[in-house]
Amino acid sequence: MNIKNYYGSLCTEMYEILHDKAPQDELDFYLSYAGKNKKILEIMCGSGRFLVPFLEHGYDIRGIDFSVEMLEKLKQKAPEADVEYADFAEYTTDEQFDYIFISSGSVSLFTDMILCQKILKKIKGMLTPAGQFVFAVDTIADKCQDNDDYEMSVSVKMKNGLDLVLKTKNYFDVQRQIQFSPGIYELYDGGRLLKSEYMDFQTHLYKFGEMEGYLREAGFAEISTYSSFEKETAINDCCEMFLFECKL
Template sequence: MTAYYGELCTKMYESDKSMAEGPELSFYLSYVKGRKVKVLEPMCGNGRMLIPLMQHGVDTDGFDISEDMLKVCKEKAVKLNLKPDIFQAKIEEFNSSKKYDLIMIPYGSFSLLPDSLVNKSLQNLKNALNEGGKMLLTIVEKDNKIEEVSEWTETNRKELDGQTIIEYRKIAYDDETKILHIQLKYDAVGEGIVERTELMDFPIRLYNPGEFNRVLKDSGFRQITVHEVRDGYGDGQSFPVYECMK
């Protein structure tokens, strides 16, 4: 069974990455705190950024492709008496009658899009921005430390909801397409028996430094600035956030 952020993957993700905090959250809050702005978070997943923003009084909508991720997001929101406007959608098909002052995609979710969907997705987001609105978009840049893994290798193990969930992965890089192909396998184990397995393809488009700047310019965005934000998914990790205007 292949699922995109299915139930087991979502449980594992939520156990590690439930809520944004620290320098990453502070960075995004610096664009909205104390201002009356309407924010959209495409690819919002389990609400790790959306919910903390709402807790700080920021009017935030979100959407994601994964039904399981959105379910977790809604459950967390209910416990905190929050009522986010979140819905299921693909970014390359997104069409909004609403207009937003700020659109943000934290961490590297946008790099899940292959080149064939990038321009259409950027145009959809641009169309949803108010004139003079900003976008904060994070991509994954290529470094020289790619280690390919040809056999299933255990990368995480958690005791969740009375069962053991084990994550395995394989990694291969295609230099022609610049895509890092990550295959993920999640086994739910109870009393030593694998009760359920989820498989997921997780292709990440790796950009060379400066390459994404040109992509944004070609899509009509302007005033492009790149910020380096540290400690996003964990201490010591950093990633580039592209700030641009419609």
């Protein structure tokens, strides 16, 4: 399946090895907005490294993701989890939520800015009047050094003894602020290649003040921008991630 930013089978296996649990500071940040009386939605929930701890804390949470492979991993961890397979760009519902979040800078995966703005407006319409939308994006400080050829990026050993390798190359489009980082996942048994999987990975890297304009256009009235999970106020582009707390 050659879809931009789709997490396929080999990508999912590597993700589970490298990111099986959420970093505690990031998890605490998203948990700080939760409440037992709140209806919560995690968009792009992936394999559940945030959603599962929310469930373990007793919160009423639903997840949505577009990767069958990632959702299968989630259901293995939490068979009772309320999750939906859906492309959020096409997703519709009449339900409203008290708290919606998108973790790990995943909003940056929406590189079509017109589509991104439509998604922000959709999320605004899914919130209760007192609801909150919390998310993160990558910044231009996080751009990679350009390289024309695929180079070894990560190599991990799987439980079955096979080696899983990721090779990537990078190009940053300055005008569109898009980081292109196509990758090739390769599964090896010794020196024998068993399977390969291509990933067309792209992210939009944000400048300070850019997302705030999109959020205001979407109808959010109260917007706080942080540079860390400790909720330090962002003042420039030097941080690698912007975190947003949005209210109607």
